[in-house]
Amino acid sequence: MVHSRTVAELAELLGGWSVGTGPLYRKLADALARLINDGALRAGDRLPAERSLAGALATSRATVVGAYEELRGRKLIERRQGSGTTVAERVATPVGDGRVAGGRATAMFQRLIDGQGPLISLAWAAQGGSAEVAGALDEVLRYDMTQLLADPGYHPRGLPELREAIARYYTELGLPTSADQILVTTGAHQALVVVAEVYLRERARVVVEAPSWPACMDVFRAVKAELVSIGLDDEGIRIPELAATLAEQVPALLYVMPSHHNPTGILMSDARRRRIAELAAKYGVPILEDNAYAGIAHTESELPPPLAAYAPLGVETVTVESLGKAVWGGLRIGWLRGPVEIIERCARRKALADLGSPVIDQALAARLLPQLPDLAAKRAVEQRARLDQLEQLLTERLPAWSWRRPDGGASLWVALPEVHADVFAQLTLRHGVEVIPGSSMDPTGAHDNYVRIPFTHPPEVLTELVQRLGRAWDELCRHGPSESAPLRPII
Template identity: 65%
Template sequence: MAGEVDRFQHGVALATVLGNWSTGDGPLYRKLADAVARAADDGSLVPGERLPAERELAKVLAVSRATVVAAYENLRERGVVDRRQGSGTRVNGARRVPRSDGRVRGGQGTAIVQRLIDGPGRLISLSCAADAGVPEVAAALRAVADHDITGLLDDPGYHPRGLPALREAVASHYTAVGLPTSAEQVLVTTGAHQALVLLAEVYLKGASAVAVEAPSWAPCLDIFRQHGVRLLPVGLDDEGIDVRALAGVLAEHNPALLYVMPTFHNPTGRLMSATRRRQVAELAARHGVAVIEDNAYAGSSLTADETSLPSPLAAYAPEQGEVLTVESLKGVWAGLRVGWVRGPAGIIERCARRKAMADLGSPLIEQAVAARLVPSLPELSRARSVVQREQFAVLESLLRSRLPEWTWTVPDGGSSMWVRLPEGHSADVYAQLALRHGVEVVPGSTMDPTGQHDGYFRIPYVRRPGELAELVARLASAWTELVRHGPHEDLPLRPVV
């Protein structure tokens, strides 16, 4: 029980659960108290759970200690917490809570997913790096309605492995980019996220560890955390995952999986070189470790011609290697929710069984639209890259003008930049102030458990120029407040007698 009740001793962990607690009207101490009470009511905080010390929570939330003291006292008066000298502040042990709050225990990506559930409201949320759909989606939908719908309606509608036409299209796409593929090696999924869920179910039963890049995208890491495995972070260099460090991790820990994002890594936007792909594939094969390459952001190049990009990492694997390639149509339109995994036919069959148990197969009309789009991916990628270069240029210009103290490296591609705050500043603290200025920031601590990127956060640039201008204006206002004034002083009014 000790591990469970001590989960939130550190302020960052509690801040993740509280989410957008500081938005809305009213004094900060009252909003903080209300957010903690809601978390206790819905089961996010369990009876007996110890809350962070006042100074610790004040530091992380960028408020004064007096604000936290007032919030805790308000919660004590409401019966939500107990406060005892030497024991700290704990959730009232007599409270009754739901059996489950639906959250991923130990997962720092939960708040990011929760934002998608709640909707952005008045906030500008940096948790989502997806643009509007391209016009070709509408054209493909009309073509399906005009030419394909009769055949689809004649079909019973259950294809757990995916619509045959789409599987053939994906196989042809990979063959064309240097990775020979047959339809039997392709499973269609409801987005890339489901592909990762299925692969985790196949590989992680009884497993103890997964090797991952540091940083990496928190919701993806949470998929592995749900299986109780230990994450083994490996840093990056200019060519991708650090192969020397990776060799040490594989030799010492023998993980069940290696998870990498070689084509426009999220959040750094880095492109793994062809040489590094070969090294990683050969190293993993030598140690008998399966590799998941997540290329959800493929087709969004900022610095290179799409035709000159390396083939998927699986193309460099030796015969005994086992590489699963995950991709989606996120860059075409995330709302289409079509993804896939390409791999050895036996693994694909095992994933298909699990998908059949989950949903009996993804919707066919969306797959039919995707089947018409996949052959055009090279042209769609080139057009999208032109637009994203313009969007990136706008954001970079705004940041240089309004926030010259911040630094970043121009990404090779993807849809966001990886920004570093000046030395000594925590992105966790800045994120709390940004919330009060109307921006939801995802700090680097959620993406790297080693602490090496606590001063970083991700800024997606796939927005219209006016939206980018408003975003940077809010970020700059929050930064000015942090630098000039520090934590916000917010005291409850007390009657004078």
């Protein structure tokens, strides 16, 4: 069976194909050959026409023609009258694709596996761990190990001490919580996966913000759910559209990031949280709130309680959070807070996946939880200084770009004037920067001219980053997306 790869799909699979030295046509040929050998492209798959692929990759048609000729010489693809260019039938299909499969987050996950190399990658808004992690680890080794080693070590719901600490954390935020409402997960990503498995079935509808983070949307797509996108204003998800959608479509889940939304950095207002909770109660829609960046604030605005605190009795609200942004992503500790019966269902799926997260990591997290507000505030001060630096650099080097200063979080959501960000992202690769374009975060097309620029890199890297972005922008403005035609290989 012949499968036609769309231009967008193939561009995503190719990822950073243009990085490195050598002619572009050969680098493109090598990247396509890797996809074929890994099984991401299979025997009989139809490849896009040369002109279409050239447009998506911001290169010349001659580059794609040269790459296809190279692959024909290697007997990896073939051209048939009426069938276009396809992967050769003689190519053996591997048992499984060794590369990351999935949706719009595929290239980002593959970058983690491959390593960043010479690129400055903007795929991840994360930085190194807080110094307090070392002190807490020393306390675990000194005072907790005897008790931990006396225990069998299997806690599918989470280490009791950590669950108690998380429950106290929410109670102090104005959301009374007991330990049996908490499930510890291996990072926030696993928490989202578990919730999707509990709530969603094939063709179930999930209301999401537009834009949103592609890895989160891919979690829902993985269970074959359908996404319904609703835009944002300066207070969060737009209420008129949300009300109409809930009334017409009866979604299985409403997914929002109320506290410093990723990628816009918007802090959802107190009034907006209350209105969302009222609508969820009226239409019987469960809420999944993701508070990954909750404590990373860049304004003096007081952080409202979690959205769950506004939910009327009977509204199912599940809160996802982690230590990843405020403390350290390497700790891989996240959690769910929700109704006891929902947490029980999630715990059963968590147990099937891994029987529980590592106990020593959880003991370390239990030591750190009481410090979480202070650690988040400290991280926010560091990132605010980098935000100021990035805004100044962009204003000086790229004055045509525009953005709204984020209320919190770790990135700028930047609009490029009259340019499709997918094309610009291909050019930035050749200048040593991996950019995630807006099309990855909003399937509606409303943010195709946007890019997300994290400011979690060290100051000297931010300076170099803006210089590279500036050179890529100069090339685009002066010469357009195409390169001069390379010499065609003689096979």
